[in-house]
Amino acid sequence: MANISLTTACNRDCAYCFAGPQRRSGVSHMSVETFEKALDFLERSGIDEARLLGGEPTLHPEFPCLAEMALQRGLRVRVFSNGLMPEPALRWLESHPPDRVAVLINVSAGAKGPGFFGRLGNRVTLGFNIQSPAFDPAFLLDLIREFGLSPSIRFGLTHPTADGSNRFLHPAQYQAVGTRLARFLEVARAAGVEPSFDCGFVPCMFPPGFPEALGPVAADIGTRCSPILDILPDGQVVCCYPLAALAREPLPERETAAALRSRFSERFSGYRRLGVFRECAACQVRESGRCNGGCLAASMQRLRPAVAAVSRVEPAAPARGWVVPYVDQPPVFWERLEHEFGRHIREVYFPLPGDVVGSGRPPQPAAQCEAFLTRSRLPRAVLVNPITLSRPVAEIAPAIIEALRRLIGEHGITSATVSNLLLAARIREALPELPLAASILMDITLPNQALMLKGICDTLVPASRIMRDLPALEALRAAFPGRIRLIVNEACLPGCPYRVQHFHEMCAGFPRPESLCGELLERQPWMRLTGAWVLPQHLHLFDGVADEWKLAGRVTLRDAPTYRKVLGAYVHRRPLAAHEIGGGPASPLKAVEIDEEFYARTLRCGRRCHECNVCREYYDETVA
Amino acid sequence: MSEFRAAEQVRWAVEAAGVVLIDGATGAATTLGYPEAAIWDLITRGDSRERIAAKLCAIAGLEPAAAQELVLNTVAVLREAGFLAPRGSGG
Numbered sequence: 001m002a003n004i005s006l007t008t009a010c011n012r013d014c015a016y017c018f019a020g021p022q023r024r025s026g027v028s029h030m031s032v033e034t035f036e037k038a039l040d041f042l043e044r045s046g047i048d049e050a051r052l053l054g055g056e057p058t059l060h061p062e063f064p065c066l067a068e069m070a071l072q073r074g075l076r077v078r079v080f081s082n083g084l085m086p087e088p089a090l091r092w093l094e095s096h097p098p099d100r101v102a103v104l105i106n107v108s109a110g111a112k113g114p115g116f117f118g119r120l121g122n123r124v125t126l127g128f129n130i131q132s133p134a135f136d137p138a139f140l141l142d143l144i145r146e147f148g149l150s151p152s153i154r155f156g157l158t159h160p161t162a163d164g165s166n167r168f169l170h171p172a173q174y175q176a177v178g179t180r181l182a183r184f185l186e187v188a189r190a191a192g193v194e195p196s197f198d199c200g201f202v203p204c205m206f207p208p209g210f211p212e213a214l215g216p217v218a219a220d221i222g223t224r225c226s227p228i229l230d231i232l233p234d235g236q237v238v239c240c241y242p243l244a245a246l247a248r249e250p251l252p253e254r255e256t257a258a259a260l261r262s263r264f265s266e267r268f269s270g271y272r273r274l275g276v277f278r279e280c281a282a283c284q285v286r287e288s289g290r291c292n293g294g295c296l297a298a299s300m301q302r303l304r305p306a307v308a309a310v311s312r313v314e315p316a317a318p319a320r321g322w323v324v325p326y327v328d329q330p331p332v333f334w335e336r337l338e339h340e341f342g343r344h345i346r347e348v349y350f351p352l353p354g355d356v357v358g359s360g361r362p363p364q365p366a367a368q369c370e371a372f373l374t375r376s377r378l379p380r381a382v383l384v385n386p387i388t389l390s391r392p393v394a395e396i397a398p399a400i401i402e403a404l405r406r407l408i409g410e411h412g413i414t415s416a417t418v419s420n421l422l423l424a425a426r427i428r429e430a431l432p433e434l435p436l437a438a439s440i441l442m443d444i445t446l447p448n449q450a451l452m453l454k455g456i457c458d459t460l461v462p463a464s465r466i467m468r469d470l471p472a473l474e475a476l477r478a479a480f481p482g483r484i485r486l487i488v489n490e491a492c493l494p495g496c497p498y499r500v501q502h503f504h505e506m507c508a509g510f511p512r513p514e515s516l517c518g519e520l521l522e523r524q525p526w527m528r529l530t531g532a533w534v535l536p537q538h539l540h541l542f543d544g545v546a547d548e549w550k551l552a553g554r555v556t557l558r559d560a561p562t563y564r565k566v567l568g569a570y571v572h573r574r575p576l577a578a579h580e581i582g583g584g585p586a587s588p589l590k591a592v593e594i595d596e597e598f599y600a601r602t603l604r605c606g607r608r609c610h611e612c613n614v615c616r617e618y619y620d621e622t623v624a
Numbered sequence: 625m626s627e628f629r630a631a632e633q634v635r636w637a638v639e640a641a642g643v644v645l646i647d648g649a650t651g652a653a654t655t656l657g658y659p660e661a662a663i664w665d666l667i668t669r670g671d672s673r674e675r676i677a678a679k680l681c682a683i684a685g686l687e688p689a690a691a692q693e694l695v696l697n698t699v700a701v702l703r704e705a706g707f708l709a710p711r712g713s714g715g
Contacts, residue, residue: 270653281639302637306630
């Protein structure tokens, strides 16, 4: 096999697309001369099928002509499409018999059958790329039945590019995906629909015995990761799209695909020692040759640079940098959020459902939560963060772990934020693949505390006391090898003496727990300027100490337009006033202009408010 | 013997029972079990050979002389394979 990528043009913008780097470099179509060379290469290599992909291959202005050239050479043509095809391409496809021309159409959840499904009929095989464990491919069966499509579905896992800039399925979620897929496949096969598996599936993601029970269709599971050879529009050949940035060669004049594959295999042979899991190194299935450790690009995400621990975490890419709250909005809200901000959202967090541990807040509406968990493709994370646990950890941990296990299996939870380190250690022991974040309530401010999290927490949310203290954050950055998450609209005053009681009242079910700092702030309103908030226009001041950002606001951002406005401002770093960010008592409640020079000064002031008048005077000048 | 640091082009990952080192430039790879894996980890943290040997005594329960010898041997092997570069060098 080898794929010919006709064009970088695409009329979709899928966050998981591994051709993103090529597409972002501008639209480029393959020339007819290069296409002919590519066909020569296929013929010389004994390949009898021209697999045309993109971008969206049918957007190549000469698509019908190129596809016809392939047919004229006696090759079968297989087109990999996103389903948005121009009419000339569609006409060409429907004018050729299914045994010569096939179309694989990647569809997303909820897709309606476009009219051309009926025109192309059994030329069409549906493809489904799995982005999160919360997928539901049942609609594919309806499409196959309704339009007489080929009774097969090709499943793919979304893999990372070498730089990890696209959204991809983390191997920690493989097991949840495998469990759900196994359930679906039983239904599909009963309906006469057979699956096929694209690269990167591994046996251990499925329930024990399941791949064997699938029979020959499961032959590729575990072993399919080798140089497929993607011929790019400019005539360069890459091992595969995810590894495109690491090695490429010009389309050879005389050599065959086998020779080229051999060179790529050699180039990446060292990396083959890796598997997607650290356990792959000692896996007997892998040793027996029945699995090669999964997607090489996904395995390479585990690599660390060979520099000191301080620098082990790469600077945060702008993509997937935001952790945002679940608010009780219908699926259409989440669909829109995904469309507008999907590539920026790292995860949506929500409290552990049920009464196992409590949410840490007064109960919030949750009527839409099930729909969100089932239908939304956004990654989701769970909060396990009451200020104190109602029972000893040893007593309460098993129920919490069981609840987390269920959420991982059913809804593909990507991480958990935990406020109790002992509990976090228990969770880590029971669910080692679930990334854990140390909650702001762990009150981590000092480098030695960061060391206490070692081996337990992958992400640290520092205490609000230092959320706006750059020297302290820099010290934590040096001590903690994981990711640092800062909250942009933290509601409490840093070091508030009423905080513990307030959180206790919120957890204990008091109907309307008041902010206990009200009187204090009435007496000294300028203190609101010392709150642990960061305005969108000032995020750049934290470059180097923050890997990701959290937008709090399960209560304050419940209104959909406000939520989108605030998130949009933060994601795109558009200015907001401090009273607009959905903060709480700790952010100014009136329209106060926050000058960058003033704000920057407060980031290294050491909070010596007893001998400093900067904030007091600024407040007097801007408000009074 | 001069001090060494991890070569810049090397990438590494923790495995179930050790670490795997990969030279990003050549693709060459090697796997280290314990306690050699701990030596690599400490090298990437910038520890000197003396500090590594001292820590190794505690980590692996070795006598000081044995720890020093293990560090020396491991450094020599890694240096020979190009995974280490002299401290202060560009590459």
